[in-house]
Amino acid sequence: MSAEGFGPAASLAADRLPHTPAWVYLLRCADGSLYAGWTNDLARRLRAHRTGAGGARYTKSHGKSAVRLAYAEVCADKSAALKREAALKKLSKSDKEALAADWAARSRLTVRMATPDDAADVVALYNWYVTHGTQTFQYELSTEAEYRQNIAEVLEKAPFLVAYTADGRLAGYACAHPWxxxxxFAWDVETTVYCAPDVLGQGTGRRLYTALLELLRRQGYHNAFALITRPNPQSDAFHKALGFTRYGVEKNSGYKFGRWLDLGYWAYELNPPADPPAPVRLQLDEAEIELVLQDCTVV
Ligand SMILES: CC(C)(COP(=O)(O)OP(=O)(O)OC[C@H]1O[C@@H](n2cnc3c(N)ncnc32)[C@H](O)[C@@H]1OP(=O)(O)O)[C@@H](O)C(=O)NCCC(=O)NCCS
Known part of the structure; x- marks a missing residue:
């Protein structure tokens, strides 16, 4: 079969999420000032500002590690972003503050348990990565019907969490299914997390995974495993930051978009291995779930 025959099919579903060729943004610095910039990779640029490695001189001298995103806007291309950046820089402080306040209100996240009716949003997000990346080895697009079933099946044994912005966009989801x-193996789960390409590096993944791992811990699962295709330095760093340890790599495990890719095996101990282990609680009560989701609002 030709390499073309192996590639993922084009689909309108996958096009529901934006390609994000360029951005303008405002950063809130430690002293409260707002810095305007542009980038073609918002997550990487944010990290550069925070670490100082390649970040702007202004943020380096204004409490770099404390800078946080205060506004973000997608532009058609670099030239549009440069024009918009110049316009942002000319705005008065109060106009910048108004933009930031509106963005904060629109971007406020709610993390909740999914229902099968979230399937259309979830599959659109997942299919974006099927079509555009190697974070998943899947070639063919998933369907809404598959995800309706998937969400219902996951919820029989484990959480399926979704994070929505106040203006109704799915920012990410995280779930677990039997390993x-x-x-x-009844005490082991495999965890999954995907965030929308326009919110990467802004804390959504941490919010979702912190809640997911705590819910799984309360259910009495012992181990969470994650399979991470390689290279995916962002997911590697994310899982490490959340407490996972890599215990193995399968070399040249999958082939996608014209190259061989490895598969990393990661583990996280949810509960120490009791002997004998108590049965897993397949369902937590509503009040306990609410408590965890509220606690994970601030991370
Ligand atoms: C991996 C993913 C879920 C992480 O979610 P996220 O919202 O982007 O990450 P967060 O902003 O919550 O980051 C949490 C921590 O992870 C680490 N991290 C995240 N992105 C990082 C990066 N690009 N470089 C280094 N560390 C990173 C940091 O320690 C960060 O904490 P900090 O911001 O306090 O420093 C998200 O990037 C994603 O969906 N990627 C594409 C799909 C994917 O790869 N899914 C995983 C399949 S295994």
């Missing part, structure tokens, strides 16, 4: 089907 293997044999009974001896």
């Amino acid at each position: 293997h089907t044999r009974r001896a």
